[in-house]
Amino acid sequence: MGKGGMSHGETKDGEDENMAAWLLGVNTLKIQPFKLPSLGPQDVRVRMKAVGICGSDVHYLKTMRCAHFVVKEPMVIGHECAGIVEEVGSEVKSVVPGDRVALEPGISCWRCDLCKEGRYNLCPDMKFFATPPVHGSLANQVVHPADLCFKLPDDVSLEEGAMCEPLSVGVHACRRANTARAFGAPRIVIVDVDDYRLSVAKDLGADEIVKVSTNLQDVDQEVVLIHQAMGTGVDVTFDCAGFDKTMSTALSATRPGGKVCLVGMGHNEMTVPLTPAAAREVDVIGVFRYKNTWPLCIEFLRSGKIDVKPLITHRFGFSQKEVEEAFETSARGSTAIKVMFNL
Numbered sequence: 001m002g003k004g005g006m007s008h009g010e011t012k013d014g015e016d017e018n019m020a021a022w023l024l025g026v027n028t029l030k031i032q033p034f035k036l037p038s039l040g041p042q043d044v045r046v047r048m049k050a051v052g053i054c055g056s057d058v059h060y061l062k063t064m065r066c067a068h069f070v071v072k073e074p075m076v077i078g079h080e081c082a083g084i085v086e087e088v089g090s091e092v093k094s095v096v097p098g099d100r101v102a103l104e105p106g107i108s109c110w111r112c113d114l115c116k117e118g119r120y121n122l123c124p125d126m127k128f129f130a131t132p133p134v135h136g137s138l139a140n141q142v143v144h145p146a147d148l149c150f151k152l153p154d155d156v157s158l159e160e161g162a163m164c165e166p167l168s169v170g171v172h173a174c175r176r177a178n179t180a181r182a183f184g185a186p187r188i189v190i191v192d193v194d195d196y197r198l199s200v201a202k203d204l205g206a207d208e209i210v211k212v213s214t215n216l217q218d219v220d221q222e223v224v225l226i227h228q229a230m231g232t233g234v235d236v237t238f239d240c241a242g243f244d245k246t247m248s249t250a251l252s253a254t255r256p257g258g259k260v261c262l263v264g265m266g267h268n269e270m271t272v273p274l275t276p277a278a279a280r281e282v283d284v285i286g287v288f289r290y291k292n293t294w295p296l297c298i299e300f301l302r303s304g305k306i307d308v309k310p311l312i313t314h315r316f317g318f319s320q321k322e323v324e325e326a327f328e329t330s331a332r333g334s335t336a337i338k339v340m341f342n343l
Contacts, residue, residue, distance in 0.1 A: 020076040020139030021323050026064055029327060031320050034076055034135070036143050044095060044146045045087040046103065050162040051138045052080035052312075053330040053339040057130065061327055067265050071132045078138030079105040079129035082152065082161030083343075092146040101149040102161035103137065104168075104294050105129035121172070121291040128289075138323075138341065150294040153302045159340055163308040164297040166338070169263065171297055172290035177261045179236045181205060182305055189229045191222075191249070196335050204310060216245050223253045234258060242266035248273055256280040263287045314339045 020034035039045055057077050059066040082102040085095050095101060108115050108123035115123050130136025152161045174180035181188055190201040191210045198209040208229035212222045226234065226249075233255030239246045242264030250260045251273055260282060277284070300306040314336050316326040323341075330339040 016140070018140050019318075020135070021078065021318075023060055023064075023071060023075050023077045027061060029061065029077065029323055031318070031323060034139050036141060039087060039089050039143060041089040041091040042146055043089045043143050044085050044092060044101075044149055045141055045143050046083040046101060046149065047086050047141050048081055048083040048137060048139055048343045049100075050082045050158040051078045051341040051343065052162045052166065053078075053326060053341075054080055054166065057136075058327065058331045060130070062331065066131075067268055069131050073133065075130065075132055076135035076137070076139055077130045078136040078341075079131075080162045080165040081105070081129070081137040081142075082158045082164070083142075084158075085149065086141065088146065094146050095149055095151060099149075100152045100158060100161065102152055102164045102294060102298065103129075103142075103144055104148040104150070105137065105165065106289065107145060107148065119291060121289040138318075140318075140343065150298060152298065156298060156301045157309075159312055159342075160301050160308055161298075162340065163311070163338070164294055164301070167297045167300070167306065167308060168290035168293035169287070171293045171300075173238055173261050173263050173287045176285050176287055177236045177238070177259050182300060185236075187230060187232075189226060189234075191226060194333070197337065200310060200337065204307070212249065214245060216248065219245065219248050219252055222249060226253045236261065238263055240264045242270070244270050244272060251277040251282060251284075254280075254282050256282070259283045259285055261285045261287050308338075311338045312340050313337045316341055318343045 018034050018036055019031050022030050022032045024030055056066045060071055060077060064071040085097050085099045085101055087097060088095060106126050106128040108120035109125040112123055127134045174183045179185045187207050189208045189210060190198060190206040191212055192198050193212055193214055198211060202209050210225050210229050234253050235255060236259045237250040237254045238261045239250040240263045242262060243266045247270050254260050262284060314329050316322040318341055326339050326341060329336050
């Protein structure tokens with residue numbers, strides 16, 4: 001089950017029982033005991049303090065699957081997290097008890113060719129929080145490798161530390177495409193179906209915003225609006241949803257010789273105008289998770305170059321009722337962008 005923990009059982013003498021949010025079936029979450037593995041020499045035990053809800057968590061709750069990952073047995077959910085180190089293994093030197101840390105959730109093998117090439121995010125043996133069959137981090141405590149626990153500066157909160165995970169997806173996508181505001185992009189246009197999310201994007205620095213529909217027949221008209229908002233050709237488009245409509249819009253809006261980064265994984269298969277895009281030599285770039293992003297994300301947060309705090313729109317505690325309400329809120333969308341647990 002990976003470093004996150006094993007199935008529920010007894011606790012060590014004198015310690016409070018470790019509890020976690022278990023996904024037991026479609027729309028069924030329950031807080032139950034979660035037995036931690038023994039602490040290895042290079043591991044740390046971290047008390048979780050902030051855990052965010054990701055779209056993949058909601059997918060698992062609603063369908064018991066996300067892309068080709070299928071939940072076949074009870075699984076602890078959650079992977080966007082930060083907390084406080086409570087115990088360190090005998091060989092750990094990078095952190096000490098009391099340190100506030102953000103956790104990178106994926107443990108790669110470091111032996112395969114992809115890991116040796118530095119593309120460890122593509123490791124076929126990756127053990128990733130809350131990706132079946134590996135348990136996640138929405139728990140009182142988890143055990144994790146010390147080298148995947150990154151110390152937070154005093155002026156970066158634990159909630160911001162948990163936001164390093166979704167921010168890492170964006171950072172990795174921008175590295176793959178070589179663009180975005182923090183990386184020097186001169187003009188950014190945000191496209192969405194929701195007025196509230198567009199207003200937040202505008203407040204956070206988008207140059208222009210464009211509201212679109214979910215109707216595939218509107219793509220051509222909306223591409224005109226996107227071009228008008230950009231004022232020039234679109235060099236790079238990020239599809240952060242991964243649906244027929246969004247990818248069709250991205251491919252159609254991008255200039256000849258430009259790039260489309262597919263970040264979202266809404267649909268496993270899509271029908272899109274790929275041939276016209278190929279005729280314009282539009283490159284399609286896949287993005288999967290991230291690699292070597294936590295130090296840069298933490299520096300972005302520390303320096304104020306990126307502000308994730310306005311994205312945290314809802315907060316909940318860690319009771320059975322609040323866990324259920326938090327996931328309902330996240331699934332409903334509307335004014336919910338990032339739903340955060342404070343443990």
